[in-house]
Structures are given as structure tokens and as C-alpha cells.
Amino acid sequence: MSLSFRPLSHALGAEVQGVDLAQPLxxxxxxxxxxxFLERGILLFRDQKITREQHIAFSxxxxxxxxxxxxPRDRHPDYPELLLVTNIPEEDGKxxxxxxxxxxxxxxxSFTLVPSLGSLLRGIIIPPVGGDTMFTNMYRAYDTLSDGMKAMIEPLHAIHTGRRKVLDTSSEREKEQSKINPPIAQPVVRVHPETGRKALYIGDKVSCLVGMTEEESKPLIDYLVKHATRPQxxxxxxxxxxxxxxxxxxxTMHIALGDYEEGETRHLERTTVKGTPSGYYLQ
Incomplete structure (x- = not known):
């Protein structure tokens, strides 16, 4: 069976059909x-019964x-190339x-000096209902801004952090993350190194714009995130x-919705492909 590609939505994405990633490509x-992948931004491979080693090799x-x-707390203890995206409690019950x-x-x-080129997430245990992930096309987000907005944001840098949705500043993990990952300034508009196209580079983990206060930054950050995540x-x-x-x-940008029952297990594993260096530490 030869390879074929089925669009997943109007905005982005394609399902790859006719491929078995357990076999050499x-x-x-x-x-x-x-x-x-470069044209559609997201690729879906269904029914891939592969091992961790095969997942890493394909990536x-x-x-x-x-x-x-x-x-360090999120990676697999035996496979550091695999990041665990899981709600299974730790061995001590935490x-x-x-x-x-x-x-x-x-x-x-985005909160590092070498942001990811791509991520490959494998579904292992999925809730019966929900646990969805949403993706958005950041080329379109940039392209559909007005010329005035493009000119205003072109020189700006945004401060990215590794903070999570549920933030506990007293926890060991949060203190460790703040030490390992100090805030990074990234350009608000990035040029894709392979396609040469401009994309908006923003998100909910952006705390502030360089040279502005948080209060001054918030309306623009909120607008850009809302614009980038329009349903279309x-x-x-x-x-x-x-x-x-x-x-x-x-x-692209993405979000895990957390739309499943408390107590249902959701376990996925992700490889992360390194990208090109970008951004700088704040002095």
C-alpha cells in the first residue's frame, strides 16, 4: 500500500495513511x-503498535x-529521550x-535557548471520553494580522517561562524549574528556518514583553493569543x-484540554526534536 495523506482540517494537519512505523521507511x-509535515504542520499516524525504541528511532x-x-522530573527514568505526559501517580503515591x-x-x-523543532506524542492509555489536544496554525495567525500590527510586533521580544497551569511556588518542582529554566526572551515573530515563512511566536506561558511592564504587556499578549486561537x-x-x-x-501552538473525568488514566509519551537556537537569557 502506497503512502497517502488525508487533510485533518481546513487550517492544518494531515493523516498519513499506508505506513507502518514498526517497519523501516x-x-x-x-x-x-x-x-x-512542512506543508501541513501536523501529521497523524493511526494504529502504530510500536515499541519505545521504535518511537525514538523514527523520531x-x-x-x-x-x-x-x-x-528532569518528567522524563522516563530509562529513556531520557521520552517525556512522560501522564496522570499516573508516582510510586510513593504523590x-x-x-x-x-x-x-x-x-x-x-520555548522557555529554552533551543526551542523544539517538532514533537512526536504517542497515545498509550487514553480516557474513554476526552483527553483531547488542540492545535493552531501560527502562520495563519501572523498572516491575518493587519500591516500596522505586524510592523508593531516585528521588533518585539517576549519573555517565556516554564510555568504550568497549576503553579505551586512552594513545591520542590517549581523551585527546581525556576533554577534550571530562567526566563528566556524570544522574538514575537519567528522565521521558519526551513520554509522561510513568518509565524507568530506567543502563548500563555509568555509573562511579559521585553522593555514593558506586565501591566502594559498583558493587553497585547492576550490579544495575540486570542487571535492565534480563533476556531478557523x-x-x-x-x-x-x-x-x-x-x-x-x-x-503551530497546542493545548491539552484536560477534558476527561478525574480518576481516568491518561498516559502518553513524547519525543522532542531539537530545533535551531533562538532567544536569549534576560540579564
Whole structure:
């Protein structure tokens, strides 16, 4: 069966059909996948019954993998290339460190000097209902701004943090994260290194704009996030077991909705492909 691609929504995304990631991919097949990844921003691979090793090996086709030193509590103890997105409690009964991972609009690793090129998330245990993830097209978010707004935000930098939706500043994890990941200033408009297109680079983890106070920054940040997440720019993914979703962090943003019953298990595992250096530490 030859490869084919089915659009997932008008705005972005494609399902890759006719592929088994447990089997080796030819260079020609991978090139087709990579081209569509750059064109559509998100790729969905259904019914992929693969091992952790195969997940990591396929991910490496896209570039060097992050070992998640910036998120040491969330990575798999035996596979540092795998980030756990899970609500399964820890062995001592404490809530999972990644229970609330992703429940804000964001782009992966934007709070580091080497933001992610792409992420490959594999669904392992999925709630019977819900647990969805939404994605939005940041090319379209930028392209549909007025010329005046584009000119205003072009020179701006935004301060990205690693904060989570549920913030406990007294916890060891929050103190550790603040030390490992000091705030990073990233351009509000980034040029995609492979396509050359401009994309808005913003999100709920942006605390402030460089050179402005938080009070001054908030109306603009709020507007840009609201604009970027308009329904016509968005694809909502309903997870199934053995799904793999690959997304381009350089031109998309995403959010985990947390839309499932308390007590239902949701366990996914993610590889993160390193991107090109971007941003700078604040002095």
C-alpha cells in the first residue's frame, strides 16, 4: 500500500495513511512525510503498535533528540529521550509531576535557548471520553494580522517561562524549574528556518514583553493569543490508543484540554526534536 495523506482540517494537519512505523521507511517515503509535515504542520499516524525504541528511532529521522535535561522530573527514568505526559501517580503515591502538562497554549521548549523543532506524542492509555489536544496554525495567525500590527510586533521580544497551569511556588518542582529554566526572551515573530515563512511566536506561558511592564504587556499578549486561537485556525485531535501525532513547534501552538473525568488514566509519551537556537537569557 502506497503512502497517502488525508487533510485533518481546513487550517492544518494531515493523516498519513499506508505506513507502518514498526517497519523501516525508505528515504523516498520519509521525504514524502517530511514534505507534508512542512506543508501541513501536523501529521497523524493511526494504529502504530510500536515499541519505545521504535518511537525514538523514527523520531531521530527528523533530527537530534532532546534528552529533557530542562524537565528532569518528567522524563522516563530509562529513556531520557521520552517525556512522560501522564496522570499516573508516582510510586510513593504523590501526584504525577506531569499531570497538568500542556494545559496552556504553548510551543514546546520555548522557555529554552533551543526551542523544539517538532514533537512526536504517542497515545498509550487514553480516557474513554476526552483527553483531547488542540492545535493552531501560527502562520495563519501572523498572516491575518493587519500591516500596522505586524510592523508593531516585528521588533518585539517576549519573555517565556516554564510555568504550568497549576503553579505551586512552594513545591520542590517549581523551585527546581525556576533554577534550571530562567526566563528566556524570544522574538514575537519567528522565521521558519526551513520554509522561510513568518509565524507568530506567543502563548500563555509568555509573562511579559521585553522593555514593558506586565501591566502594559498583558493587553497585547492576550490579544495575540486570542487571535492565534480563533476556531478557523484550529484542529482538535481526539486521541485513540496507538496514535502518534507529530507537530511542528515552529509554526503551530497546542493545548491539552484536560477534558476527561478525574480518576481516568491518561498516559502518553513524547519525543522532542531539537530545533535551531533562538532567544536569549534576560540579564
Amino acid at each position: 525508505s528515504n523516498s517515503e520519509f521525504d514524502q512525510i517530511h514534505r507534508t 531521530r529521522r527528523f533530527g537530534e533528540l532532546d534528552r529533557h535535561d530542562n524537565l 501526584p504525577s509531576a506531569s499531570k497538568y502538562t500542556g494545559q496552556q497554549w504553548h510551543s514546546d521548549m 485556525f484550529v484542529y482538535r485531535h481526539q486521541w485513540r490508543r496507538d496514535d502518534i501525532v507529530l507537530w511542528d513547534n515552529r509554526c
